Structure formats: structure tokens, C-alpha cells
Amino acid sequence: MRPLAHRDRLNRRPLLRENQARQEGRKMRIRVFEPRDEQAVVQLWTECGLVVPWNNPHRDIERKLKVQPEMFLVACSEPDNRIVGSVMAGYDGHRGWINYLAVLPEHRRKGIGTRLMNEGERCLRAAGCPKINLQVRSTNTSVLAFYEHLGFKSDDVASLGKRLEADE
DSSP: OOOHHHHHHHHHSOSOOOOOEEETTEEEEEEEOOGGGHHHHHHHHHHTTOOOTTSOHHHHHHHHTTSOGGGEEEEEEETTTEEEEEEEEEEOSSOEEEEEEEEOGGGTTSSHHHHHHHHHHHHHHHTTOOOEEEOOOTTOHHHHHHHHHTTOOOOSOOOOOOOSSOOO
């Protein structure tokens, strides 16, 4: 685990740099998730097909806010502050993980997903993370191509899981 002073430095940093881009005449910025964003983020994940019966998205958010909440990012259109994307990053001291990368379908192919990944990666690097892992359903070929374009490669491993607590 990184020394406490390093983690404090990461948490005290000014909010993420503006990271803005023109999107059909509108600005977009990436910022840290705020509790008032919860409903919009769950709606985003639902529209993107990321919500599954065995994972309660509200509980996932509740858990993330207890562990490295500064690595839970949202992309917002401006000036209306509408959430159009998200990424949840985390570092366990060995590997970084990316979860819930999502961009509303009507905002895809505009660079938002790439910018979210870049910001998630920046947070992980700042924490001392040497490698990022993520999981993608094998049938989701367009998302696999997106990650390959960003430099990710398929690892020759099997992904196993064990539920320790039921999400109901």
C-alpha cells in the first residue's frame, strides 16, 4: 500500500483539470462524482446495459464512496451539467481496476470514453499503480476493440468470481 502521505496528496489535489472538449458546440468536463449524481449515473449505466440483476448499482456506488471516491469520475456536458459518461477506477496495491466505463449512446464516438479512461489512468498512475485490469463480456466486440485501440491486450487468464454479499 502507498504511504499515507502519498494518498493524502492525491486526495488534496485540486479537482481534476478541466479536461474540456467541444461536443457539438457544447463543452464537456470530467469531474469527481458527487452524491447528487447518483440517480443520473444509475440511469446512465442502465441505458448503457451495465446494470445486471446480481449487482445493485446503488450499493456499488455506496461501496465506492467508501474506497477511493476520488477515482469515481463523471463526464458532464456544460452548461447544463448533464452526466453523459462515467468511470470507476480503483487500486488495490497490486493492480488498478476499471469498472463502469459508460458513455450515453448519443454521445459515443466523440472521445468522451477515451478522455474518461485517460483520467482514470492518470488517477491510478498518481497512486503508484503499475498495471490496469478490466473485464469485458466476450460478446461485446465493439468495447473490446475500443480497449485494444487504447493499448489494452487480452491476458491469458480466467476470470473467476465469488459473491461474498448478495445485492438485493
